[in-house]
Amino acid sequence: MATYLEFIQQNEERDGVRFSWNVWPSSRLEATRMVVPLACLLTPLKERLDLPPVQYEPVLCSRQTCKAVLNPLCQVDYRAKLWACNFCFQRNQFPPAYAGISEINQPAELMPQFSTIEYIVQRGSPTPLIFLYVVDTCLEEEDLQALKESLQMSLSLLPPEALVGLITFGRMVQVHELSCEGISKSYVFRGTKDLTAKQIQDMLGLTRPVVPVQQGRPLQPQEQPPISSRFLQPVHKIDMNLTDLLGELQRDPWPVTQGKRPLRSTGVALSIAVGLLEGTFPNTGARIMLFTGGPPTQGPGMVVGDELKTPIRSWHDIEKDNARFMKKATKHYETLANRTAANGHCIDIYACALDQTGLLEMKCCANLTGGHMMMGDSFNTSLFKQTFQRVFSKDFNGEFRMAFGATLEVKTSRELKISGAIGPCISLNAKGPCVSENELGIGGTCQWKICSLDPSSTLAIYFEVVNQHNAPIPQGGRGAVQFVTQYQHSSTQRRIRVTTIARNWADAQSQLQHIEAAFDQEVAAVLMARLGVYRAESEEGPDVLRWLDRQLIRLCQKFGQYNKDDPNSFRLSDSFSLYPQFMFHLRRSPFLQVFNNSPDESSFYRHHFSRQDLTQSLIMIQPILYSYSFSGPPEPVLLDSSSILADRILLMDTFFQIVIYHGETIAQWQKAGYQDMPEYENFKHLLQAPLDDAQEILQTRFPMPRYINTEHGSSQARFLLSKVNPSQTHNNLYAWGQESGSPILTDDVSLQVFMDHLKKLAVSSAS
């Protein structure tokens, strides 16, 4: 039999699902004793080259409360043309089109390899995708120029039929009309006045005058173009116009006196963008793309006043309850985000500024709608340019890697209930028999809306085992979960992807070793981390850390092998061995530590952590470090200060940063110019190797990571030094001996100290 590792990998590749436990404890009580909840990471639109979509409607279970989709786990009576739902056991008649099925002639959805299947379905007339650019004009000339060029470039990347619109803002907000010739026309709004969607639509002239219906005369079919066409036009029609319009965009012309920030009406601009789409294209795939170069400084949603002498709120201010505008602004953006999500649109935030831009307050706009969030120093950097370009990247079929307006529905067999989800989604408040009362993340529902998602968008979904201890599950019984994702494909097709999985039940008392062996510690670490980060958004940092620690200790107590009160005897099996280390790095990560991070940075990091897939999430928790030396091919090394050696080049990937670090000797050689001498060509190759590898990562990662090329003793080296396990510090340097590694000036505990404490606590009979 294949190992669990292979099993997990296979399942992930086929279904985009990884469970914390791959053998499920069969009772509620046992399940809670497992510490790590039964949960999974689901990548609903995981790219599957081998999965051609089928062009018909899925067959649904006829029970109104179930409506599960026919899947390979269902029992089929080919003769009677009946199938039994594996969730509710309802027996269903096949639809007439299935009259010809037999054991040999099976439809795809019944074949085991199609546990994940995608349907293309007909739902109304296809609507083009919509891209609404919301552009800050309070930028430095150079920045604005770069942004304009990026936007102009993006027009060539959009699908030609896609509708595009432009809103610019500074002190005022301008909605540009795109259909006019000879004169560029825009509607201007005050940046300080919040307007209702109705008001916005009235002011934009989007409400059609009521034409009295004359008796005996049928209503004329719509002859005139849709009223929204003034602001949203197909790219192929107006790309020249819009290119010119973008080219002529000027910096916000209102004077900014010394000591003031420009007046930036981000709040109203977004509100207008949302209102515009709300009225014209509800429930159609649309991206509102906000490009901002600074914090909102006026009107609803303002984050900081325009006086430069008052700095924008820091974590310190927030803790001291000194962030004057935070609550109000957050509320404004939350309201907008919820409206946007309700309309099925999404908001991207591309924030480029040296200081904070208010991502903390605006984060919900991207978080709740599945939008992107990008943070950079300037629009005139490859960081922004390439990230933005990558938004429009295409898959192997030449289709955009973006999908819109998705709803994810989860169905479970009756032993399981759904506690909640964490990811770029909002609840659809769909109550049902499989909804648990115990909420984890966004709970109380079995359906979520994901307004925008791409092939890597990943949700964490938490379950609860509800089977009672005294109701044993028959031998060989399996629990099943079905994920039904309905979405608008970038080709504007409506599609439904259905993934049905099943896992074995096991009695935790008699078969604990099975359950233990089937533990997926990687995904468990990420699932726990998501819970931690989710809590950190609303709870105090130290409380979250304490909770994480307690969970870790309990897990070690449950699954460690040890003699009571003898820390030295403590052992963890292979399937758990890496878990404490993940937790150690997670505790130090910017997702839970706010020290040295601005509130904006924390929001940015957490945003990405809550939506990336397993691999990326693990990199975020525990960055990976490669070492390059003459002694052999590059090798992964411990994320430890001992890995920092004078004659090595290190490549660290933290997801957000790619750091290339030249050891002391390497740096000296490089300064001496050995790489340019023909006899030291191998040194040249050594220098080149990490650059090439970094390039490879840079080319695929979204958002584009910050690229840092540094060396021993340089200030930029801090990016590396802050991440490695401080096994050698100024405190213990001499105790640890001479040569190896480099000491880190920190008071943080090292992994060694952490593990020692963990063991002590785990084996303690007192706890």
Place this chain on the structure above:
Amino acid sequence: KMVLAPVIFPNEIHSLPYSMFFSLLLILQIQVIENDKASRGGQIYATNIRGQVPPLVTTDCVIQDQGNASPRYIRCTAYCFPSSSDMAKQAQIPLAAIIKPFAAVPPNETPLYVVNHGETGPIRCNRCKAYMCPFMQFIEGGRKYQCGFCNCINDVPPFFFQHLDHIGRRTDHYERPELSLGSYEYVATLDYCRNNKPPNSPAYIFMIDVSYSNIKSGLVKLICNELKTVLDNLPREEQEETSAIRVGFVTYNKVLHFFNVKSNLAQPQMMVVSDVGEVFVPLLDGFLVNFQESRSVVNNLLDQIPEMFADTNESETVFAPVIQAGMEALKAAECAGKLFIFHSSLPTAEAPGKLKNRDDKKLINTDKEKILFQPQTNIYESLARDCVANGCCVNLFLFPNQYVDVASMGLVTMYTGGTLYKYNNFQVHSDGPQFLSDLRKEIGKKTGFDAIMRVRTSTGFRATDFFGAIYMNNTTDVEMAAVDCDKAITVEFKHDDKLNEDSGALIQCAVLYTSISGQRRLRIHNIGLNCSSQLADLYKSCETDALINFFAKSAFKAILSQPLKTIREILVSQTARMLACYRKNCASPSAVSQLILPDAMKVLPVYINCLLKSCVLVGRPEIPTDERAYHRQLVMSMDVADTQLFFYPQLLPISDAFPTAVRCSEERLSEGGVFFLANGLNMFLWLGVSTPPELIQGIFNVPSFAHISTETLLPEVDNPYSKKLRSIMDYIQSNRPYSMKLLIAKQREQAEMLFRQYLVEDKGLYGGASYVDFLCCVHKEICQLLS
């Protein structure tokens, strides 16, 4: 000299043959004008003598400033004030000055000198703050001067010191305008500027109503085409080559469209502001531009505007937000300026200042009639206040097809020193020329911006009331967002003490303003009047044309608070009391039944009668409310010459070889004659049924009376008749603030009715006494007062 003018026997008046009055009355109106022309016309009138009565407004002469302001700037109802308030009360003659601070002067008269005292600024009396002027008496060898207004003794600033000559006059008397002239200007220092910052040059904003009716009538196209050329004639300082005035453009219907016409743009940009509830200015840079620099973008825009809205079906408009937007734009640009609003309909769209049709004929001749002259909402008043505070003058061109509530819509224009133009049922081909001529004139007008006027007087009397296109925040400062060459302010004076007969009554009017090029200046007009304890002196020095101006303005102002009936009664009784007082105290004894009029007031009754017959003071449902409100507003800012012509039109028999004005009476018309009539707003050509064909051929280029179409414009025919008529029209039109449209009234045809309203000596079309009847009535009142 006392004139025993027409003698009327009241008891027999109705039995007398009409022709007898004819000969008696003939002397009056026309003769007085002609006499003055004959005796003073074409001469030089020097203003060196205090209290002398200037030539009539109808008399052409050259005026030389020799220490008192030219009558072009200031005219008074009396040039010799009664020395005590008792005496003033007795005579009942209003004491007022009509000041037209920016009056145009003909090229043969000297323009105002500009005095620059550098950083110290103008020299002013320490106590009353009067400016240095010819009324200051230098004493103590020139080291001090005594203020002519408050008698305070001030030190002469060292830089200004000058020795006195043997008659106690400074030796530099004739070198300094402020010592020897009645009118001159000072360069103002930063202390006189808003926020102590030198002002920016003013701006003109053109705001065009592009709703359905204006597009359909072709008006928008007409305006846009005209603007392309007329903007080359923006006013500029004499010495400058181009105008410093910047221009901006807004179009609107239910929403406002601002235009960015920055010179470096390839094409104009349009910015729509639909938040009319709280209107704001969407752009700063590129809105107000120098026309010369942005010419191509502006022309591009003006070409596009009619196209852009060609398919509009928007018929609703806003109005107050338009003014608000213009004002905010000027405020944002930190400059004063004028708005030119071209509007056609009642603003019924949902927005501040929304108006409804409230024209209620039932209110006429009731105590509530005044409501019709008051604004519907107080938004316009507060808007006016803001406009004045920001130096924003509103010129309004109205093109109504029905009631548009001029009383409400014109209010801001009135308070901000703007001009109101109204073209009823505007047709491009027939009314276009008149409108364009008005527009050109309005754009080219010499104007003072962001002005504040103060009238100072010598001790014993003071200015108590002000009438005009002005705004008063307190009792002394007359604020005007702009004041142009046609605007006159009428100031009433009252005694608060005895006046000194030796020193006379001195008046100094100082206007602080921003010039066309953005310079802060002070314009000073001084005039000295005599004082006398003799009523005869007072009656001798009166100027009837000025009196009528005052009576008209005070009556038209009173309309807002009093019933028509009361106002009419006051006018009649005051006339009677003025004349009775004269009769009692100045005239030589004669029969009671004789009507004796003072020489200077011979024409007062006829003018008062004309005033009483003006549509504002006649409450008849046939007269549109808007027309009354319009006339009321126009008269409020008129000067003496304008009111003279407005109330008593000029009627010329064109058919005569040398046309001289005739009385406005049907009796003067003849079936074989052609008559021309003008009142400053309208022109008529009346044609008798048996007009000689050669005259008709000459003027209209058609063979006969029947061929004349009243619809056509006057053709330009190369022919002495046509030339004569057109030169007369041009002459009458010149120096008039409004362009007059010529209407052709053929005898016994419909249009004649309109024309007949202007025969003011006859019984009015809508009631109103004939001159003879009115004279009888006044005479009766006088007799009652005397008995």
